[in-house]
Amino acid sequence: MRKIVSAVAALPFVLVLAACASTPDAETVELEVSDVPWVAAKVQAERIARLDDAGPKLNAVIAYDPEIAAKSRAAKGPLMGRTVLVKDNIETREFPTTAGSLALANNDTGRDAPLIANLRAAGGVVMGKTNLSEWANIRSNDSTSGWSAVGGLVKNPFATDRNSCGSSSGSGAAVAAGFAWAAIGTETNGSITCPASINGIVGFKPSVGLVSRTHVVPISSTQDTAGPMTNTVHDAAMLLGAIAGEDPADAATLAAQNRISDYTAGLDSYSLQGVRIGVMRNQIGNRADVRERFEAALADLERAGAVLVDIEFDPNNEMYRDSFTVLLFELREEMGKYLTSLPGEDMPRSLADLIAFNAANADTEMRWFGQDLFELAETTTDHEAYEKARENAVRIAGKETLDKLLADNDVQFLTAPTRGPAWMSDLVLGDNFNGSIGFGSPAAIAGYPHLTVPMGHVEGLPVGISFFGAKWADHDVLKLGAAYERARTAQLPEPTFGPWKPQAR
Known part of the structure; x- marks a missing residue:
């Protein structure tokens, strides 16, 4: 004790x-x-009841097991019964998997996604399902991150009137609120790292292929991956090691053969002395307060021995254009494959079925925003154009952006702020992203690792620092993040579970 x-x-x-x-x-x-993990599990369940079901009603958790302590106590394996909340687009045998949509409210498959089977084998226990941006934020350009018809709007624990970002909003808010040891999110482009940064936790988007996507509601076979959301880099490394693994049903994982390791190894001893890190100066953004926090983080890295190399770079916009085509084409293709695999009766079997369901249930599903992206994806059917777009987007993001930046500047890693502070949630007007901050898209499009670690706060609202490395350099990126945690001098904020208030001076 x-x-x-x-x-x-x-x-x-x-x-x-x-x-x-x-x-x-x-x-x-x-x-x-x-x-003791099972004692922690009891407390965590009580916190969900007090802060998610009642009190500020964060809406971070869709379903959970209030008797999780017994399962935690019985679990065997290296995770020793630690509790994990799972984003509700990942199948677990004990809970329905809804992706936040009423169309899948009865999607109780009784299946574990392979990544969940790996988690259980490692001694982790599934505590429940977290809310998310419905359909992982691919339904409409006018959406509000963190809202789903099933779970409502996720509130940020640091300021309940502000957004938790998406699409893994519930996973980020739940870890920040102390509802579980860790959570699993998924990312296509920013959906782990943005909510992690804005909720003041660690988020890791691994190289695509380390973690299976089977029985995960899809957007893109090119970009989708699950990843850990935790309080520390060490915990993220533990969880990644538990869920990673080859899956014959997911061809992307075959490229990860012999690449999966103990990601916690060397975290505590990794030295920044002489480590060259490229600083993406054009991606710091237009907010002076975020720049100030980032410069303080850079000073921490430098004091610990890192060699910082300033980089002035603007990405090729063809990458964004062609990646959008890829997402639309693969959404229709992959969603159809997933829906036809569902064992239940009277389930939607295609993207067209989802579009029809939303139209028939517009009062509940489309009160706040429509389905323009779904409708656009349904008409994106040119396979040759898709193949050309995919080749171009992945090549520009990987070989011509990240690989080239690392090689030309003789650096091992790149860094930038992850995002700005949380914006006010507004279901009528939608999100208010600051697009000038961050450099996450190339890593998302190319399938490279991206780690965000808290670097302080702006008026009590968390902000994170991002670290990027080469494809399959996941372990190295995690070691860098752990070294930054040890060097960090910034004060981290505490959740208030109430509306935002200006900080005392």
């Missing part, structure tokens, strides 16, 4: 064993706390 001082609005990794007051601003109390 270890003694800490905590309150209901404590940091996410603080585990409270006593009965707590019902409001987030409860009086601080001194408690005895256990590090």
Whole structure:
């Protein structure tokens, strides 16, 4: 047992064993706390009941097992019963998999995705399902991140009137709120790293191919991957090692043969001395406050021995254009394959079926935004144009952008801010992204690793720093992130579980 001082609005990794007051601003109390995973599981379930089902009602969790402690205690393996919440586009045998849509409300397949089977074999326990941007934010250009017809709108634990980003919004908010040891998100382009940054946690998008996509509601066979969302880089490495693995049903994983390892190895001892890191100066963005936090993070890296190399670079916009074509074409193709695999009766079997369902249920599904991207994808059928777009987008993002930047500047890694601070949620007007900040798209399009780590806050709203490396350099990127964590001098904010307020000066 270890003694800490905590309150209901404590940091996410603080585990409270006593009965707590019902409001987030409860009086601080001194408690005895256990590090045992099954004891933590009991507390985490109580936090979900208090902060997600009631209180501020974060809407981060769609379904969970309130008796998870018993399963945690019985689990065997290196994760020792640690709790993991799973984004609700990944199949688990005990919960329906809805992708946030009422069209899949009864999608109770009884199947585990291979990545979930790997998790269980490693001793992890599935605690429940997290809310998400419906259909992983591919239905409409006018969407509000974090909203789904099944789960409602996810609220940011640091400011409940602000957004948690998408599409893995519930996974990010849940880890920040202390609802589980970790969560699994999925990313096509920014859907792990953005919610991780905005919710003040670690998020890792691995190289495409390390983690199976079988029985995961798809967007793109080229870009989709699942990945860990955690409180520390070490925990992300542990979870990645648990879920990674070859899957004969997913051809992308065959390229990862002999590349999967113990990702925690060397994290604690990795030295930044002499490590050359390229700083993407044009991707810092137009906010002075984010730039200030990023410069402080760079100073931390430099003090730890890193050699920083300034890079002025603007990406080739053909990459974005052609990647969009790829996403639309693959959405129709891959969604059809997934839906036809479902064992239930009276299920949608094609993207056209989903479009028809949304039109028939417009009051619930399309009150806030439409399905323009679904409709566009349904008409994107030119296979030859798709093949050309895919080759061009992947080549530009990988060989001509990331590989070239690393080689020409003689650096091992690249870095930039991940995103700006959370914006106000607005179901009527939709999202308010600051597109000038960040460099995540090339790694997403090329399938390269991308890690975000908290680097401080702007007026109590978290912001993260991103690290990028070559394809399959996942372990090296994680080691860099762990070294930055040790060097970091920034103060990290604590969730308030209430509306945003200006910081005291």
